[in-house]
Amino acid sequence: GDSVTQTEGQVTVSESKSLIINCTYSATSIAYPNLFWYVRYPGEGLQLLLKVITAGQKGSSRGFEATYNKETTSFHLQKASVQESDSAVYYCALSVGVNTGGADRLTFGKGTQLIIQP
Amino acid sequence: EAAVTQSPRNKVTVTGGNVTLSCRQTNSHNYMYWYRQDTGHGLRLIHYSYGAGNLQIGDVPDGYKATRTTQEDFFLLLELASPSQTSLYFCASSWNTEVFFGKGTRLTVV
Numbered sequence: 001g002d003s004v005t006q007t008e009g010q011v012t013v014s015e016s017k018s019l020i021i022n023c024t025y026s027a028t029s030i031a032y033p034n035l036f037w038y039v040r041y042p043g044e045g046l047q048l049l050l051k052v053i054t055a056g057q058k059g060s061s062r063g064f065e066a067t068y069n070k071e072t073t074s075f076h077l078q079k080a081s082v083q084e085s086d087s088a089v090y091y092c093a094l095s096v097g098v099n100t101g102g103a104d105r106l107t108f109g110k111g112t113q114l115i116i117q118p
Numbered sequence: 119e120a121a122v123t124q125s126p127r128n129k130v131t132v133t134g135g136n137v138t139l140s141c142r143q144t145n146s147h148n149y150m151y152w153y154r155q156d157t158g159h160g161l162r163l164i165h166y167s168y169g170a171g172n173l174q175i176g177d178v179p180d181g182y183k184a185t186r187t188t189q190e191d192f193f194l195l196l197e198l199a200s201p202s203q204t205s206l207y208f209c210a211s212s213w214n215t216e217v218f219f220g221k222g223t224r225l226t227v228v
């Protein structure tokens with residue numbers, strides 16, 4: 001089946017420092033799945049942070065970016081300078097899309113808790 | 119703005135109890151989903167539906183039933199709740215790779 005592996009547990013970064021959360025994927029039903037980063041702030045539902053549906057492309061939002069690397073099957077999330085408001089849980093996910101009969105059902109990584117130190 | 123509303127937001131029930139979690143979307147989306155989120159597991163798909171009266175089995179369906187009564191409403195049913203079903207449940211709807219989530223229902227089975 002499909003799977004997503006991301007930096008597990010908790011990552012602590014000092015404010016204004018750079019961030020990387022690693023994500024690799026494996027999709028058995030399709031060569032190039034859609035890739036996503038979702039974020040969940042305390043008390044809120046998951047929000048889409050960014051998505052890339054074309055291999056080789058880069059997505060960006062709110063200062064975060066991730067590049068769809070089909071050679072290494074990776075989709076790492078990066079930010080050059082984090083802020084306290086970035087504290088949240090981040091999820092990497094993939095979908096194989098409705099056109100393949102898979103609906104938009106998402107396969108998630110286990111989530112990474114990001115803590116920003118002032 | 120797409121909207122998915124879950125109720126209740128918090129629920130405590132006893133082992134063997136009967137629980138229904140509700141989800142309503144006002145997006146006119148065909149697809150709706152129920153996920154559970156547990157520490158160390160990320161989100162896992164329980165059931166999903168592509169329209170009223172339709173139900174598809176997800177990855178962790180055991181112990182759960184679901185029913186899609188209308189385009190807007192999708193219910194998750196636990197008829198004999200067990201402590202292993204203590205979790206945070208998310209409902210979602212989707213269209214064309216855009217998936218919108220509710221704020222979640224925290225269920226505790228004691």
